[in-house]
Amino acid sequence: MPSNDVITQEALNVYLKDLPDWREVPGAIAAVYETKGSAEAIELFSDIAGAAEMDNHHPDVDWRYNLIFVTTTSHDVGGQITARDIALASKISERANALGATARTDLVGxxxxxxxxxxxxxxxxxxxxxxxxxxxxxxxxxxxxxxxxxxxxxxxxxxxxxxxxxxxxxxxxxxxxxxxxxxxxxxxxxxxxxxxxxxxxxxxxxxxxxxxxxxxxxx
Missing domain, CATH: 3.10.180.10 (2,3-Dihydroxybiphenyl 1,2-Dioxygenase, domain 1)
Structure with a gap:
């Protein structure tokens, strides 16, 4: 699938089964990670920035002490979800897991x-x-x-x-x-x-x- 293809709802539902940290919100997918403290949150923030630069695809990230809120969508196709968002979400989940961060799906909104x-x-x-x-x-x-x-x-x-x-x-x-x-x-x-x-x-x-x-x- 070309990286700029918009993902259908049916395909997104399948992808999200393999991304348990992530949830669909209007026009995007989002996750929240809780870390042991602020230092670990900053490290995760840095890892997300590195993944974003590598993919040239940049999510919205909000740091609140030991919580990292992250949302990704593809603005160049009108704020829809593409394969780039799925790939980036997967990399972010890998980095969060490596740091021992906990996914807080109850805080997605x-x-x-x-x-x-x-x-x-x-x-x-x-x-x-x-x-x-x-x-x-x-x-x-x-x-x-x-x-x-x-x-x-x-x-x-x-x-x-x-x-x-x-x-x-x-x-x-x-x-x-x-x-x-x-x-x-x-x-x-x-x-x-x-x-x-x-x-x-x-x-x-x-x-x-x-x-x-x-x-x-x-x-």
Whole structure:
């Protein structure tokens, strides 16, 4: 497979079975590694940088004391997953394992801000101007430095009174404890579209969605 080929959903599902540290998030794959301390985290960070330079393919890496958050996608094909991402993820897993780092799949996650609107085109450029974001091919907005949350416009003829909500993306494998904790807290959980997404309404009527990769994208 040429290294710039976009991977189909079916193929990605197969690849991820051999990459147990990694989970799918919108347009990318992600992993989190916990090390013994900050020195080991810095060493892993350096190893990831070396692998990225060798492959000329650079992931987003965030260091938090003894935790390394890493996400890889192929920006040159519109933020999709390619064979390069799979190859890099495999090398990162090898280096993490060699350093004795622990994969923390329970910490993998992405948060998007969603706006209910019956006319996305009328407001998208305003949000882009205010945030300094760029448009993606699916009509959403992204931070060009990939630090702030993406903005997604939820097209609907009947916008909710509270037009802003969050989409909290978590791996399907880690979603049940989160949903159980939410239900125990007394929220209203609408699971008609689970596991793709579960609509959560808090006691004051505010909403957010717990989203997973399961059943979300076509094979």
């Amino acid at each position: 992405v948060v998007e801000v969603c706006i209910d609107t019956d006319n996305p085109e009328a407001i998208a450029s305003q949000w882009a101007a205010g945030l300094g974001y760029k448009f993606l091919t699916d009509g959403s907005l992204a931070d060009p430095n990939r630090r702030g949350p993406a903005i997604w416009f939820q097209g609907t003829d009947t916008p909710n009174d509270n037009r802003l909500h969050l989409d909290v993306w978590v791996p399907d494998s880690e979603s049940q404890p989160i949903l159980a904790a939410l239900e125990a807290s007394g929220v209203n959980a609408q699971a008609d579209n689970a596991p793709a997404f579960t609509v959560i309404t808090d006691s004051q009527g505010n909403r957010f969605c717990i989203c997973t990769e399961a059943g979300r994208w076509p094979e």
